[in-house]
Amino acid sequence: MDIFKGINLKLLAFEHMLKIHHKWQGRAVLVQIANPARAQGKDLKEIQDEIQESCQRINRTFGHEGYSPVVLIERSMSAVEKVAYYSIAECVVVTAVRDGMNLTPYEYIVYRQGIFDSADSVAKSPAKSMLVVSEFIGCSPSLSGAIRINSWNIQTTGEALNEAISLSDAEKELRHEKHYRYVSTHNVAYWSKSFMQGLERTCKDHFSRTCWGSGLGFGFRVVAVDPNFRKLHADGIASAYTKAKSRAILLDYDGTLVPQTSINKKPSREVIRIVSTLCEDKQNVVFIVSGRGRQSLDEWFLPCEKLGISAEHGYFIRWTQDQEWETYSHTTDFTWMQIADPVMNLYTESTDGSCIETKDSALVWHHRDADPDFGSAQAKEMLDHLESVLANEPVSVKSGKFIVEVKPQGISKGLVAEKILSSLAEKGRPADFVLCIGDDRSDEDMFENIAGPVAEKLIAPDASIFGCTVGQKPSQARFFLDDTNDVLNTLTALADASEQFVSPEKLIHSFLIRSSLIIHNDTMNGRSKFPHGTLIQGSSLCLRNLSTFPDYVRNFKGEETFRPPFSQRELCHCIDWDTSLVRRNLSLISSFEPSFTYIATLRAVKFHSIFFQLYK
Numbered sequence: 001m002d003i004f005k006g007i008n009l010k011l012l013a014f015e016h017m018l019k020i021h022h023k024w025q026g027r028a029v030l031v032q033i034a035n036p037a038r039a040q041g042k043d044l045k046e047i048q049d050e051i052q053e054s055c056q057r058i059n060r061t062f063g064h065e066g067y068s069p070v071v072l073i074e075r076s077m078s079a080v081e082k083v084a085y086y087s088i089a090e091c092v093v094v095t096a097v098r099d100g101m102n103l104t105p106y107e108y109i110v111y112r113q114g115i116f117d118s119a120d121s122v123a124k125s126p127a128k129s130m131l132v133v134s135e136f137i138g139c140s141p142s143l144s145g146a147i148r149i150n151s152w153n154i155q156t157t158g159e160a161l162n163e164a165i166s167l168s169d170a171e172k173e174l175r176h177e178k179h180y181r182y183v184s185t186h187n188v189a190y191w192s193k194s195f196m197q198g199l200e201r202t203c204k205d206h207f208s209r210t211c212w213g214s215g216l217g218f219g220f221r222v223v224a225v226d227p228n229f230r231k232l233h234a235d236g237i238a239s240a241y242t243k244a245k246s247r248a249i250l251l252d253y254d255g256t257l258v259p260q261t262s263i264n265k266k267p268s269r270e271v272i273r274i275v276s277t278l279c280e281d282k283q284n285v286v287f288i289v290s291g292r293g294r295q296s297l298d299e300w301f302l303p304c305e306k307l308g309i310s311a312e313h314g315y316f317i318r319w320t321q322d323q324e325w326e327t328y329s330h331t332t333d334f335t336w337m338q339i340a341d342p343v344m345n346l347y348t349e350s351t352d353g354s355c356i357e358t359k360d361s362a363l364v365w366h367h368r369d370a371d372p373d374f375g376s377a378q379a380k381e382m383l384d385h386l387e388s389v390l391a392n393e394p395v396s397v398k399s400g401k402f403i404v405e406v407k408p409q410g411i412s413k414g415l416v417a418e419k420i421l422s423s424l425a426e427k428g429r430p431a432d433f434v435l436c437i438g439d440d441r442s443d444e445d446m447f448e449n450i451a452g453p454v455a456e457k458l459i460a461p462d463a464s465i466f467g468c469t470v471g472q473k474p475s476q477a478r479f480f481l482d483d484t485n486d487v488l489n490t491l492t493a494l495a496d497a498s499e500q501f502v503s504p505e506k507l508i509h510s511f512l513i514r515s516s517l518i519i520h521n522d523t524m525n526g527r528s529k530f531p532h533g534t535l536i537q538g539s540s541l542c543l544r545n546l547s548t549f550p551d552y553v554r555n556f557k558g559e560e561t562f563r564p565p566f567s568q569r570e571l572c573h574c575i576d577w578d579t580s581l582v583r584r585n586l587s588l589i590s591s592f593e594p595s596f597t598y599i600a601t602l603r604a605v606k607f608h609s610i611f612f613q614l615y616k
């Protein structure tokens, strides 16, 4: 007798059954064995009184001489006596509202099976057993023939009792057979053996693995990773990059180029600058491979004309900006969305802060803004739920960082990687440098494929392959970078290596386009136009605020595009560069406040100059 055993709920359910199904009055008896209480206290006393009251009421209402519907046994009972009760019981009912494993159902099945004695002259009839078990007890999922109930629901438990004892003998035999087969094979020896096997499997490579501590507080975990798993160092990758002739660079978006936690999901100017520069290099094929929809990716990366984009995990691919989007799936049947959507809605309603995102090819349930523990518990449950209702649909259900996503089967970032590598191979320039960076589970498919047997046939024999995950965690990738800053620093090193081969004019040109600058006519030396082509190595680039150039201000006062007067606040920045460092310093511009007005002077050898103004 413990308060969580749900004994009174069982009595109420039994009472309900007798009330609704009259046929059992005078025939059904509930024997409640209440083992002596393991604790004492007010709560327990209350529950004992409640049980007594229910038993008396039921017996008063439905009992008569020679028939007591409820038999409450409140004393310790010998094992032999218990076996006797179990072996004659048509059905065992466990209604605990909270429990551990609870072995009562297993014991009951074994007692009902009985012992077959070959000396018995009378042939035994097949054993039967029935179970009504609470879904809150540990053994419940292992008993597939049991009727599972939520013990708080008295009506359905009462109906389950009626169903259990009303089933045909053949049905009871089948269910018993199933249960007995399970119980007799999953014995202590089986459990200990499988536990040891699991332990051995998990620890097999421990000595050859490196262990990292990750996370803080309750989130702290020790992860065992391959000893070859190591930090990607910019120098190492930059030297492989410089040597390579045909490079494939595949970059995930969220959590890789932009932190998962940032509220503004658009790429920073820095990201655009790096990606543009990498794309400008003719030896590069650069792709953003993301789960996001194509519209936002398209808009955000507008300045990167040569960038390839794979959206919705590869459902859509666009090779460069001037090419059309292609769909890499023959799927036209999206009726599964009508099945998945109501399930997601159910969880959205019960999980504050969660929401559903509808993409062209997929449905995503987001729980980033929900309570962390509840959100992830709901996500796990929803994943199981979706998997079962969508079992016959052509979809896959996957979880990611604070998301559960349903998408068409066969669509994966891994396939995108293969397509890009195969396109390069078809053009006769198989990749000799492959860099793939991502942070989430969907990116693991890319890491697996770039190093897999299919890719092997598509890339150059001596290719350098860098699969790189963001954050130290078990991964198919061989390298890691710590965070998005680390990713951008590494990519900057590669962009720098590329820029050495890009003319300064090209650099300034792409910078001007990206930064919405307005070029002022060069009035300093009397020229009226930007002297295109005069910018060469060795010239200097100065970006100055007007306070440092009072004379220029005077010179410029007549200019149409000029915007005097300037406030003191606008006149506070000054920077000088050497043109050989142009490529490094251009990125600094993006850190300036865009509402300020600057004059930049780009001097060529003969003091040709351009001036441009930076507007918001």
Ligand SMILES: O=P(O)(O)OC[C@H]1O[C@H](O[C@H]2O[C@H](CO)[C@@H](O)[C@H](O)[C@H]2O)[C@H](O)[C@@H](O)[C@@H]1O
Pocket: 252, 253, 254, 255, 260, 265, 289, 290, 291, 292, 293, 357, 359, 364, 366, 368, 400, 401, 402, 403, 405, 440, 442
């Ligand atoms: O492949 P990725 O580039 O990593 O994109 C995967 C998913 O990105 C988006 O979700 C992510 O951003 C959400 C906030 O905007 C955030 O709540 C979530 O945790 C992130 O995973 C996108 O909404 C999903 O459709 C993509 O599958």
